[in-house]
Amino acid sequence: MQLVALTVGWLGLLMAIDYTKNPHLWAANRAPAAVRPSGLALWVNHLCCTGCLGEVRDALARIPWVDAHQIRAREAVRTREQAESAGPAGDYGGWIDVGLTDVTKVDFVEIDRALRDRGMVASRMEFGGPQHFRLEARVRHMCCGMCKDALSRISTLERARLGRLRWVDSVTADRAGQKVIVHARYQDPGQAVDVADLLGAFDEVGLPALSLHVLADAEPQPRVPGASVGR
Structure with a gap:
């Protein structure tokens, strides 16, 4: 017993010394996990030279929630002069990484329109960061139950069967509010979802x-009939 008591005493003393000498290590253990920054990457089908890149930057920089200083091509892009003298290329596309200032303001339809107004288009919109989030779409035409039921087919479309919408967990429609909530599955660190596929599914x-906005807050809980709210 004396040996056990002596061992415990020494362990407590060593831990106290370690805490005194290295308080930052103990604080790190207590700190919550860092929030992963939200990011957006666009595959632009036509990105053959710096002239194309300039059009993309001009289009995106006008969007308030895009960080205009964080719009970068992932790989080097030819100058116009180089593109003039270059031979035929098999692929003119390229990735553009886009910084976001406020994920709650992101509207993927706004991105699509801004690029198309400049004669550009992104066939892929890969969004990542939040571990769990929802996407809220506003639609104009949901006049009957059949319209509402059509939305439930999003997870059974051909693009879903090919695995391109496997990140969609469920879809709920609010006919009165003319909106659709797409619930994403929980995402592992580094994972991203292709929102362009979802926009195509709505068209389909x-x-x-x-x-199409991001909702990264806690999901509202259904109200229990007869339950009181406050006193």
């Missing part, structure tokens, strides 16, 4: 999205 069921 005949209900194009007017806007």
Whole structure:
């Protein structure tokens, strides 16, 4: 017993010394996990030279929630002069990484429109960061139950069967509010979802999205009938 007591005493003394000498290590253990920054990457189908890159930057820089200083091509892009003298290329596309200032303001339809107004298009919009989030789409035409039921087919479309929408967990429609909530599955660190596929799915069921925003807050809980709210 004396040996056990002596061992415990020495362990406590060593831990106290370690805490005194290295308080930052103990603080790190208590600190919550860092929030992963949200990011957006666009595959622009036509990115053959710096002239194309300039059009993309001008289009995106006008969006308030895009960090205009964080719009970068992932790989080097030819100058116009180099593109003039270059021979035929098999692929003119390239990735553009886009910084976001406020993920709650992101509207993927706004991105699509801004690029198309400049004659550009992104066939892929890979969004990542939040571990769990939802996407809220506004639609103009949801006049009957059949319209609402059509939205439930999003997870069974051909693009879903090919695995391109495997990140979609469920879809709920609010006919009165003219909105659709797409629930994403929990994401592992480093994972991203292709939102362009979802926009294409809305088009495929005949209900194009007017806007598509990120909801990363806690999901509202259903109200229990008869339950009181406050006193």
